Structure formats: structure tokens, C-alpha cells
Amino acid sequence: MAGTDSGVVFDTLVVVGPGLIGSSVLRRAKEYGTLARRLVAVDNSAAVCARVMELGLADEATTDGVAAVAQADCVMLCVPVGAMGAVAAQLVPAMKPGAVLTDVGSTKVSVTEAIAPSLRADVPYVPAHPMAGTEFSGPDAGLVDLFENRWCLLTPLEATTPQALQQIRTLWTRCGARLREMSPAHHDRVCAIVSHLPHLLAFTICGTADDLAEETRSEVLDLAASGFRDFTRIAASDPVMWRDIFLANREALLEMLGRFMEDAQAMARAIRWGDAEYIVDKIERGREIRKSLIENRQA
Amino acid sequence: MAGTDSGVVFDTLVVVGPGLIGSSVLRRAKEYGTLARRLVAVDNSAAVCARVMELGLADEATTDGVAAVAQADCVMLCVPVGAMGAVAAQLVPAMKPGAVLTDVGSTKVSVTEAIAPSLRADVPYVPAHPMAGTEFSGPDAGLVDLFENRWCLLTPLEATTPQALQQIRTLWTRCGARLREMSPAHHDRVCAIVSHLPHLLAFTICGTADDLAEETRSEVLDLAASGFRDFTRIAASDPVMWRDIFLANREALLEMLGRFMEDAQAMARAIRWGDAEYIVDKIERGREIRKSLIENRQA
Incomplete structure (x- = not known):
């Protein structure tokens, strides 16, 4: 059952921006099988999509984000923090009611403010920041154990539902991360x-x-x-x-x-x-x- | 023959201050046998001397620097750069004519100036700086391969004799270091x-x-x-x-x-x-x- 300790957290997980962080989540999801049943990667670059498929990181990789997120139970934004607002504006309107929106941005005040105008009452949003990284980038740079024993900071907002928060907590725990909650500021x-x-x-x-x-x-x-x-x-x-x-x-x-x-x-x-x-x-x-x-x- | 590719560079090498750098030179000398026939460590602290002997890093370890350097063919000062002047003033007068004085200080203008008043015409001085280190210190911290592929910078003075310079070059080459010469400034x-x-x-x-x-x-x-x-x-x-x-x-x-x-x-x-x-x-x-x-x- 989704969100519990057995089975997967989400049926379909869409990772937008399969770079170092995004492709590490995909690797973890593929190898452990406990994050999602179906994995989809979205990227503006057809070359990046092709590489994701070559590496076997997702079931599908596409440049058509709107079509992809319409099928998602969770959409995880892994794009640079300066692009979060525009990407959310484009994709959130296409999401299913009840699907969970989350991000992995390294700053939280600006990202939550940038995403705020796109938020919907029927799409819970859980801001997160996994504190992990290397000096490398791109889908080839990801590591299945990148988040092992690293902190993932969650900065839930007033409107964040307890259920969505728990699902994202479970997802990052299954990535190996230690969790902490605090305000965006x-x-x-x-x-x-x-x-x-x-x-x-x-x-x-x-x-x-x-x-x-x-x-x-x-x-x-x-x-x-x-x-x-x-x-x-x-x-x-x-x-x-x-x-x-x-x-x-x-x-x-x-x-x-x-x-x-x-x-x-x-x-x-x-x-x-x-x-x-x-x-x-x-x-x-x-x-x-x-x-x-x-x-x-x-x- | 001392100073050539065969045998040892010096008969008796005295390392003053067997900390991270000094004890690494001693470890290298012990393990390879090509730096000196006899190894002596000098330290103000009797506990450090005892530890050097426990670790088997030298043939002799003593707090009596004056007696030790009187037997030395090379005296290598491995004390903090602020102590170089005082240590040289104490030890250089006791050195044998023709013995080589060298140091490993991380700064060269101040160290050569601090040692200058103690210099003798019959004791060639070769300032050196092996660029190696870890965040650890003391005789336990040394490593036999600390200088492997690292730079050792030599800043010979006008009075430095070519023979002494060559001996110190050979010593550091045998420690695994790459050499470069430049002015102290x-x-x-x-x-x-x-x-x-x-x-x-x-x-x-x-x-x-x-x-x-x-x-x-x-x-x-x-x-x-x-x-x-x-x-x-x-x-x-x-x-x-x-x-x-x-x-x-x-x-x-x-x-x-x-x-x-x-x-x-x-x-x-x-x-x-x-x-x-x-x-x-x-x-x-x-x-x-x-x-x-x-x-x-x-x-």
C-alpha cells in the first residue's frame, strides 16, 4: 500500500530534471523497487532523455512534461532553483487531483515563493532538500547511495497535508537519508x-x-x-x-x-x-x- | 658514497622535531635505508623522544640537541617556523665543520632570516620546504609515503654550496618528492x-x-x-x-x-x-x- 512500510510509496513517480540528484533518486528507485512502481523522467533535452533510457534509469523518458505529469502520483522537481517557478507553472496545472508535488531545491524561501502561485488546493506540496552532492552533474553522475546517511531537510508549509508529508518522509527514508523539519527561512x-x-x-x-x-x-x-x-x-x-x-x-x-x-x-x-x-x-x-x-x- | 645514487646520502642524520614531517623523514629513512646510516631524533619533550623509540623511528632519541648535532653529517630542523631561529642559535655552533644544515619550514623569507645570524662559513645551509601534510601532528602522524609525488621547494642562498644542495636534492628525491628551486620571496x-x-x-x-x-x-x-x-x-x-x-x-x-x-x-x-x-x-x-x-x- 502506498505510503506505508510495505509496497511502494507512489504508483508513478515523475522526476523532472534527471541530473545528479534526480538520476540518483531514479537509480535508488530502480534498484530497491520500494519508491514507485513506474518511473518517468522528464527533461527539456532529448539527448538527456535518450541517455536516461540508455542507462536504464526509468521506464519512460520524455520531453513532454505536461503529458508525463498527468499520469503521476508524485512529481519531483529536480531542476535548478532558478527554474522551479517556471517549471511548476507549466506542469502543476496538468497534475492529477491528489498527486503530490515535491522539489529538491537547495534554497527553500525562494523556491516555495516561486512555486506558490502555481499551487492548487488538490495538489499537496512538500518542499524538500536532500543535502548531498558531488562536483559532477548530469544523468551519468547519479549514485544509488548518494543520500545514504545524509540529511534531507523538509520545510512543510501550512497547507502541506500530513499524508503527503508522510509519503515524502517515507520516500527519503527509503533513499537512506536522515530527516529533519524546519521552516524555509x-x-x-x-x-x-x-x-x-x-x-x-x-x-x-x-x-x-x-x-x-x-x-x-x-x-x-x-x-x-x-x-x-x-x-x-x-x-x-x-x-x-x-x-x-x-x-x-x-x-x-x-x-x-x-x-x-x-x-x-x-x-x-x-x-x-x-x-x-x-x-x-x-x-x-x-x-x-x-x-x-x-x-x-x-x- | 654519500650524496650519490648508491649508498646513503649522509652517515648520521639528525632530525630536530620529529613531528608529522620529521617523523615521516625518519620512517622513510628507516624503511628504505638510502637516506642515512644512523638516525637520531632530537626533541625538547622526553615523552616525544620515548615515543619515537617505541615506534622504532630512530637509532637514538634525545633531549640533548647539542650533543646530538655534534655527531651529525646533516641536521634537519623540523620545528615550527617561529622556533627556527632560536633552535638554530642553540645547535649550529655545536655542528661539525662540513656538516649540512637544512630545514623544512613552510615559510622561507622569515626562516632564512631567522637562521642567518647563526650561520657558519663551514656549515652549508640548504633551505627546503616539502609541501606535504595532513591535519594530524606528532610522531605518530608520520607516513613513510607522505612526500611521494609531492613537491619539495628548495630556496638555495648565495652561500649554499653546490655539493650540499645536491645532497639535499638527493635526500628529497629519495623521499619520493618532485623538486623545484626558487627564491625565498x-x-x-x-x-x-x-x-x-x-x-x-x-x-x-x-x-x-x-x-x-x-x-x-x-x-x-x-x-x-x-x-x-x-x-x-x-x-x-x-x-x-x-x-x-x-x-x-x-x-x-x-x-x-x-x-x-x-x-x-x-x-x-x-x-x-x-x-x-x-x-x-x-x-x-x-x-x-x-x-x-x-x-x-x-x-
């Missing part, structure tokens, strides 16, 4: 500091290095020590996705960046004036946080 | 951007997160996504070592931090005003640098 602040700001800093330092005089620049590439190398791994992520995230979570991100810049200026001042105690204190705090993370099984 | 600029600035940013973001309101802070620890987790790995490094590096490479580091802050401000402005093109351009550059690194076998 709180979600965005937390993600600004744990994910968006680190990415912004990583992109920026790569640009700073790239602007150095040619002689230094070429040696930077040759000599990249562990610190810089870790930054470039983060910085190798999908540009459009991150552009959208930065713009969509503008307020929380700029606030966290502002705090960070004040702290970096204070560190610069401590270095300039030789304030050894201040520097050690900041480094010790980094170690403490690392220790907490390890105790928390996150590192 | 150029070294410090390159390392400021590839290593010191990334560490400064990582320490700072951990502090910024730690200062958040309690509710957000506890969720940050729970939810640390990949970006922040990578930062905490960098930030878990030894506080005293990094304090010394920041203070010792103050000028180059503050210059690179200044450039970085300008770039981060420009990114903040682009996010505030929705300049999508600027944001994508910066992210694309991060990807390009990543690609160059992979082609360079560094990532």
Missing part, C-alpha cells in the same frame, strides 16, 4: 553558512589565483598544496546551479558573507599586529568544530 | 595563495559558524554539508604551526588576503545586484583551474 540561514558560503569562498579564491601575475599563476597550478586543492574540488561544481543558489538565497548568504568578512578582517589585523593569542584561539575553535562533526558522524 | 608569495590563505579562510569560517546564535549553531554542526566539512578538515591542523606560519609570512599573506577580500566583495555586489553573468564567469574560472590541476596530476 531557518533552512536558508543554515545552508548559507554550511554550504553556500564555502562554495562562494572556493569560487572566489580560484579567481584570485587566476588573476595573479603569469609567473606566479603558473606555479600556483603546479604547486597547489592540499588547502588549495580542496578548494578547487568544491569550485568544480555546476556554474548554473550555483549561480541560481546564490541569487535565490541572496539575503541569508550576504548576511553570512558579511559576518565572515568581518571575521577575516579581524584575523588580518591580528596577523598584521602579531596578536598570536587571537590567532591560536580562532584555530582552536576550528579544531573544536571538527571534533564535534566527527562525533556527529558527519566527517 | 617567490616561494612565500606562491605558498600564501596555495596554502596559507586557504587555511586562513578555513579557520575563519569555522569561527564565523561558531559565533552564530545557539539554535543555528547546533544545526550547523548537525547539517555540515560537503563544503563546510572540507573546510573543517583543513581547519583541524596544528594551531601553533599555523600561527607561526601566518606571522612568519605576514606580508605575502596579507597581500593575498587583500586581493581575495576585494574579489569576495565584488562577488557579494554581483549577488546583491543579480549580476548572473559575473557570477557564472567566476565559477567557470574555478572549473578551469580544477581542470588544469587534474591535467597536472595534482588533484
Whole structure:
């Protein structure tokens, strides 16, 4: 029975945007058989649809989203956050009454606001954000265990029905994720500091290095020590996705960046004036946080 | 014959400060037998000396540095960069004429300046910097293959003799490292951007997160996504070592931090005003640098 521990959660699951996240959900659904009976992928690109079928990730892959979602018991939007509003406006009117709408966007205030105008009283909506990813993208990049032991944050709205929320909870639990619920605004602040700001800093330092005089620049590439190398791994992520995230979570991100810049200026001042105690204190705090993370099984 | 491809490079090698780097040199020397015939570790701490002997890393471990270096054909200083001057002042006068002095400090202008007053005409000095490390420290943290395929930067001075330079080149080549020579000042600029600035940013973001309101802070620890987790790995490094590096490479580091802050401000402005093109351009550059690194076998 759908939504319980036995059988599948949904009869037909339509994944819109089978990229890293979407194709990982499809892989999980195919391999475990407990998410949905029938899997459909929707993408604007016929090449992506063909690749999804080659990889055997879905029963059907189509560029005709309107026709596909009309058959869906659940529609999961896995497109960049900047495209969520337009995609919802196009697809939600075609959904069956009672079918569940969900998304996997990395920002939640802007996504829920973008989707709001398209919402229908007979289509419950459950905003979700599985916190998983690699620096790769596209349907080939997905992994069946991408969500294993990772957090999936749910930000239910007032209109979200308990039944739909429970179905999406079950779906992500069956993907291996750990669940937590919070408001969209709180979600965005937390993600600004744990994910968006680190990415912004990583992109920026790569640009700073790239602007150095040619002689230094070429040696930077040759000599990249562990610190810089870790930054470039983060910085190798999908540009459009991150552009959208930065713009969509503008307020929380700029606030966290502002705090960070004040702290970096204070560190610069401590270095300039030789304030050894201040520097050690900041480094010790980094170690403490690392220790907490390890105790928390996150590192 | 010492310094050639056969036999050992030095008869007796004294490693002062058998921490992560020093104990890795000792492990390599023990396992391969091609660096030195006799291995001696010197440390201020009797407990560290006892641990070095328990681990079987040296033929002798002692707190009496003066007596130890009197027997040395090479003295390798592996202490934090802030301690190099004082340690050299204590030990260099006790060295045998013709014995080679070298160091592994992560900054080279300040270390060569700190050691300069202690230098003797009959003790050639070869400044070196093996670019390798982990977030762990102490004699237990060393690895026999820590330097494998990593760069070792040599910054010979005018007075450095060709023979001593060749011996230190051979020593690091036998540790598995790739070699490059440059001036101390150029070294410090390159390392400021590839290593010191990334560490400064990582320490700072951990502090910024730690200062958040309690509710957000506890969720940050729970939810640390990949970006922040990578930062905490960098930030878990030894506080005293990094304090010394920041203070010792103050000028180059503050210059690179200044450039970085300008770039981060420009990114903040682009996010505030929705300049999508600027944001994508910066992210694309991060990807390009990543690609160059992979082609360079560094990532």
C-alpha cells in the first residue's frame, strides 16, 4: 500500500530534471523497487532523455512534461532553483487531483515563493532538500547511495497535508537519508553558512589565483598544496546551479558573507599586529568544530 | 658514497622535531635505508623522544640537541617556523665543520632570516620546504609515503654550496618528492595563495559558524554539508604551526588576503545586484583551474 512500510510509496513517480540528484533518486528507485512502481523522467533535452533510457534509469523518458505529469502520483522537481517557478507553472496545472508535488531545491524561501502561485488546493506540496552532492552533474553522475546517511531537510508549509508529508518522509527514508523539519527561512540561514558560503569562498579564491601575475599563476597550478586543492574540488561544481543558489538565497548568504568578512578582517589585523593569542584561539575553535562533526558522524 | 645514487646520502642524520614531517623523514629513512646510516631524533619533550623509540623511528632519541648535532653529517630542523631561529642559535655552533644544515619550514623569507645570524662559513645551509601534510601532528602522524609525488621547494642562498644542495636534492628525491628551486620571496608569495590563505579562510569560517546564535549553531554542526566539512578538515591542523606560519609570512599573506577580500566583495555586489553573468564567469574560472590541476596530476 502506498505510503506505508510495505509496497511502494507512489504508483508513478515523475522526476523532472534527471541530473545528479534526480538520476540518483531514479537509480535508488530502480534498484530497491520500494519508491514507485513506474518511473518517468522528464527533461527539456532529448539527448538527456535518450541517455536516461540508455542507462536504464526509468521506464519512460520524455520531453513532454505536461503529458508525463498527468499520469503521476508524485512529481519531483529536480531542476535548478532558478527554474522551479517556471517549471511548476507549466506542469502543476496538468497534475492529477491528489498527486503530490515535491522539489529538491537547495534554497527553500525562494523556491516555495516561486512555486506558490502555481499551487492548487488538490495538489499537496512538500518542499524538500536532500543535502548531498558531488562536483559532477548530469544523468551519468547519479549514485544509488548518494543520500545514504545524509540529511534531507523538509520545510512543510501550512497547507502541506500530513499524508503527503508522510509519503515524502517515507520516500527519503527509503533513499537512506536522515530527516529533519524546519521552516524555509531557518533552512536558508543554515545552508548559507554550511554550504553556500564555502562554495562562494572556493569560487572566489580560484579567481584570485587566476588573476595573479603569469609567473606566479603558473606555479600556483603546479604547486597547489592540499588547502588549495580542496578548494578547487568544491569550485568544480555546476556554474548554473550555483549561480541560481546564490541569487535565490541572496539575503541569508550576504548576511553570512558579511559576518565572515568581518571575521577575516579581524584575523588580518591580528596577523598584521602579531596578536598570536587571537590567532591560536580562532584555530582552536576550528579544531573544536571538527571534533564535534566527527562525533556527529558527519566527517 | 654519500650524496650519490648508491649508498646513503649522509652517515648520521639528525632530525630536530620529529613531528608529522620529521617523523615521516625518519620512517622513510628507516624503511628504505638510502637516506642515512644512523638516525637520531632530537626533541625538547622526553615523552616525544620515548615515543619515537617505541615506534622504532630512530637509532637514538634525545633531549640533548647539542650533543646530538655534534655527531651529525646533516641536521634537519623540523620545528615550527617561529622556533627556527632560536633552535638554530642553540645547535649550529655545536655542528661539525662540513656538516649540512637544512630545514623544512613552510615559510622561507622569515626562516632564512631567522637562521642567518647563526650561520657558519663551514656549515652549508640548504633551505627546503616539502609541501606535504595532513591535519594530524606528532610522531605518530608520520607516513613513510607522505612526500611521494609531492613537491619539495628548495630556496638555495648565495652561500649554499653546490655539493650540499645536491645532497639535499638527493635526500628529497629519495623521499619520493618532485623538486623545484626558487627564491625565498617567490616561494612565500606562491605558498600564501596555495596554502596559507586557504587555511586562513578555513579557520575563519569555522569561527564565523561558531559565533552564530545557539539554535543555528547546533544545526550547523548537525547539517555540515560537503563544503563546510572540507573546510573543517583543513581547519583541524596544528594551531601553533599555523600561527607561526601566518606571522612568519605576514606580508605575502596579507597581500593575498587583500586581493581575495576585494574579489569576495565584488562577488557579494554581483549577488546583491543579480549580476548572473559575473557570477557564472567566476565559477567557470574555478572549473578551469580544477581542470588544469587534474591535467597536472595534482588533484
